[in-house]
Amino acid sequence: MNAHFVQSASVQSALHQANQLLSANDCRGALEVCLSAADAYEHPPGALCLKIARCYQRLGDTDAMVHWALSAVDAGEEFAVWLACASLLKNVPAASLKARRSARLAVLSSYTTVQFVPLLQIAALRQGIALEIHEGPFGQYQQEVLNPSSVTYAFKPDFLLLAVDERETNLPNHCAQPLEAVEKEMARWRSLWQHAEENSTATIIQHNFALSPEDALGHLGSRLAGSRYRMLQELNRRLAEEAGENVLVLDCDRIAGTFGKERWFDPRYWLLSRQAVALDALPLLARHTAALLAARLGLSRKCLVLDLDNTLWGGTVGEDGVSGLQIGDGPKGEAYLAFQEYLRALKSKGIVLAVCSKNDEAAAKAPFEKHPRMLLRLDDFAAFVANWRPKPENLISISRTLNLGLDSFVFLDDNPAERLAMRRALPAVETPALPDDPALYVRALNRTLLFETAVLTEEDRRRAEQYAARAKADEARASAGSLADFYSSLKMQAIIEPISPEQLLRVVQLLGKTNQFNLTTRRHSLGTVSEFLKDPSCVHFTARLRDCFTDHGLVALLIAFVHGETLSIDTWLMSCRVIGRTLEFEMLRYLCEKGRERGCRSIRGLYIPTEKNGLVRDLFSDLGFRLIEETNGTTTWERSLDDESLPQRSFIQRVASFDALPEEINDGRLARPA
Amino acid sequence: MADLHDQLEGVFQTIFNNDQLQLRDDMSPPDIPGWDSVAHVNLMFGIEQTFGIRFTGDELARLETIGELKRILASRMR
Numbered sequence: 001m002n003a004h005f006v007q008s009a010s011v012q013s014a015l016h017q018a019n020q021l022l023s024a025n026d027c028r029g030a031l032e033v034c035l036s037a038a039d040a041y042e043h044p045p046g047a048l049c050l051k052i053a054r055c056y057q058r059l060g061d062t063d064a065m066v067h068w069a070l071s072a073v074d075a076g077e078e079f080a081v082w083l084a085c086a087s088l089l090k091n092v093p094a095a096s097l098k099a100r101r102s103a104r105l106a107v108l109s110s111y112t113t114v115q116f117v118p119l120l121q122i123a124a125l126r127q128g129i130a131l132e133i134h135e136g137p138f139g140q141y142q143q144e145v146l147n148p149s150s151v152t153y154a155f156k157p158d159f160l161l162l163a164v165d166e167r168e169t170n171l172p173n174h175c176a177q178p179l180e181a182v183e184k185e186m187a188r189w190r191s192l193w194q195h196a197e198e199n200s201t202a203t204i205i206q207h208n209f210a211l212s213p214e215d216a217l218g219h220l221g222s223r224l225a226g227s228r229y230r231m232l233q234e235l236n237r238r239l240a241e242e243a244g245e246n247v248l249v250l251d252c253d254r255i256a257g258t259f260g261k262e263r264w265f266d267p268r269y270w271l272l273s274r275q276a277v278a279l280d281a282l283p284l285l286a287r288h289t290a291a292l293l294a295a296r297l298g299l300s301r302k303c304l305v306l307d308l309d310n311t312l313w314g315g316t317v318g319e320d321g322v323s324g325l326q327i328g329d330g331p332k333g334e335a336y337l338a339f340q341e342y343l344r345a346l347k348s349k350g351i352v353l354a355v356c357s358k359n360d361e362a363a364a365k366a367p368f369e370k371h372p373r374m375l376l377r378l379d380d381f382a383a384f385v386a387n388w389r390p391k392p393e394n395l396i397s398i399s400r401t402l403n404l405g406l407d408s409f410v411f412l413d414d415n416p417a418e419r420l421a422m423r424r425a426l427p428a429v430e431t432p433a434l435p436d437d438p439a440l441y442v443r444a445l446n447r448t449l450l451f452e453t454a455v456l457t458e459e460d461r462r463r464a465e466q467y468a469a470r471a472k473a474d475e476a477r478a479s480a481g482s483l484a485d486f487y488s489s490l491k492m493q494a495i496i497e498p499i500s501p502e503q504l505l506r507v508v509q510l511l512g513k514t515n516q517f518n519l520t521t522r523r524h525s526l527g528t529v530s531e532f533l534k535d536p537s538c539v540h541f542t543a544r545l546r547d548c549f550t551d552h553g554l555v556a557l558l559i560a561f562v563h564g565e566t567l568s569i570d571t572w573l574m575s576c577r578v579i580g581r582t583l584e585f586e587m588l589r590y591l592c593e594k595g596r597e598r599g600c601r602s603i604r605g606l607y608i609p610t611e612k613n614g615l616v617r618d619l620f621s622d623l624g625f626r627l628i629e630e631t632n633g634t635t636t637w638e639r640s641l642d643d644e645s646l647p648q649r650s651f652i653q654r655v656a657s658f659d660a661l662p663e664e665i666n667d668g669r670l671a672r673p674a
Numbered sequence: 675m676a677d678l679h680d681q682l683e684g685v686f687q688t689i690f691n692n693d694q695l696q697l698r699d700d701m702s703p704p705d706i707p708g709w710d711s712v713a714h715v716n717l718m719f720g721i722e723q724t725f726g727i728r729f730t731g732d733e734l735a736r737l738e739t740i741g742e743l744k745r746i747l748a749s750r751m752r
Contacts, residue, residue: 080720084688279719
């Protein structure tokens with residue numbers, strides 16, 4: 001078993017040599033030996049990553065140490081190495097971890113989680129999340145949830161993980177009234193969720209139940225409604241169905257199946273120390289849990305940039321010509337077709353696709369136009385770059401065109417040299433390795449978990465179209481005369497209204513992931529926003545924007561509070577895809593109206609600088625606010641409500657509902673059901 | 675046997691986070707600082723993964739000396 005972690009002779013000898021150098025206190029020598037052994041790999045083996053991280057630790061180079069400890073996560077799901085790397089990272093100051101986000105998570109479990117907790121920590125950090133974890137007492141998940149004054153609630157978690165296993169369910173081996181038994185068990189979990197929601201603002205992550213491979217009933221188990229096997233399946237189905245907006249369900253049964261159930265369930269370690277999930281499955285479970293966390297925090301990747309030759313089809317179009325390419329026919333051609341099918345499915349859940357290829361543009365586009373078996377079409381891509389410039393350079397230009405940060409991108413290329421160049425030049429872009437065999441492309445991409453989605457909002461489904469529309473609008477701007485003509489030609493309409501319960505998920509998604517047009521970058525949780533909605537002093541509204549190209553969906557949000565005669569803006573953000581459309585003026589107009597209705601005399605706004613929101617540094621000044629205070633870069637601004645003037649004429653018509661889009665662009669592609 | 679010793683030492687170094695840790699055949703759990711029940715589980719599992727073998731429940735629960743551990747490993751890997 002696990003033969004893949006048995007070390008190759010060259011790695012073993014490098015580690016042996018490094019150990020000898022280390023005992024002679026030659027840390028640099030040891031590092032050199034390991035680094036040169038690592039050079040032979042795209043993802044060096046975990047043991048090597050760990051040794052290199054240790055060397056850097058001894059040399060006092062924390063940044064390199066963190067980098068190599070996290071590289072062990074990419075090397076494979078090797079339990080002991082992950083654990084060792086996690087302990088290296090334990091005492092690293094938060095600033096050196098360079099996390100994109102931090103969160104507090106409470107782990108409540110029905111089994112031993114001593115090992116799982118550090119593994120989850122390192123898996124999350126690999127996704128850019130610095131987790132502070134509170135581990136509940138062994139097996140006491142119910143007590144901790146039911147007791148309003150439990151340590152878990154005092155910890156004030158952002159996430160509450162219920163890591164439980166099927167032994168914990170009160171379901172008999174066989175039952176005459178299976179539906180009642182399942183309902184009773186479901187009621188227990190529902191009530192735990194309710195208690196958690198009443199006592200905290202945490203989002204719940206519920207592990208569902210992996211079904212054991214051992215069943216005395218055998219195949220009959222799947223046919224008898226009263227068997228434990230069927231009841232557990234039904235319970236899993238109900239968990240998924242009844243989980244509200246505040247509960248994320250992790251499909252452990254599926255992960256266990258992928259891993260192999262006879263390995264997932266290891267009775268020896270259950271008996272030895274109450275490990276319900278085999279230790280070698282824990283890294284995978286940690287990776288999946290972290291991916292779900294990342295999705296909820298808005299850290300999932302948004303755009304996939306693809307190479308063409310030998311990535312989307314077999315062969316090189318420049319040499320083989322369109323007719324010489326392998327797409328659709330034969331095992332290899334079918335493999336590329338299957339990969340395109342998967343990419344199309346990613347696109348339909350909202351992942352933006354783009355092309356970056358070293359080719360002449362006409363040659364690169366020809367297969368899409370002429371090859372009868374191509375599944376992907378040119379209009380599936382929001383950006384298409386084919387030239388002979390270095391790919392990192394092209395990726396930066398794609399990122400500008402789409403107005404997406406580099407950390408939203410994944411780059412896929414069959415050529416390891418291109419991947420290496422991308423990783424070196426743009427480490428923020430995720431560049432997963434691709435196997436040599438195209439038959440395994442889908443699996444390799446699927447395993448990265450980079451495109452996990454916590455919820456599917458209408459905006460997600462339509463994002464690909466919206467980015468393509470944005471590119472079109474940019475073209476219109478280039479051809480339109482004055483800026484005013486351009487704005488008018490867009491025929492923009494906006495629906496501005498208070499946050500409604502149906503909008504909550506989208507609102508929280510925006511709060512989680514908006515970086516550029518975000519004045520305060522306050523990452524309010526679903527629980528917090530729900531509290532705001534009940535607070536009579538809170539003025540809140542969202543904006544939906546439509547132009548002649550597309551309905552952009554819900555793209556902006558403002559939350560403010562009435563303090564006496566002042567209306568203070570707590571949060572103001574806008575999705576990057578509608579920046580530069582004058583929507584901010586419309587929102588301010590609306591805010592002024594609300595302020596006057598509430599008897600306020602002035603509006604106060606705050607700009608808190610981050611690495612990414614330089615775009616809105618001067619927003620308040622542009623909107624006619626007066627600077628009243630500045631501390632450590634944070635600026636406070638004020639605008640009198642007696643001031644009726646707004647510095648720009650309006651290009652956006654405020655409406656209660658949108659007019660239908662013109663026929664020619666509403667060709668069915670935009671009109672997907674919610 | 676030298677190979678086995680080195681590889682085993684590597685697992686111990688990983689689990690106990692100590693590059694300098696050196697194994698002798700007469701060592702038993704109390705001789706190695708940090709060898710508690712959690713570390714024991716991690717260690718036995720790390721050994722299984724590295725050597726591609728499986729201990730029995732008995733072997734997992736009971737471990738007298740490093741020498742004995744090496745004998746078990748050698749017999750499994752034949």
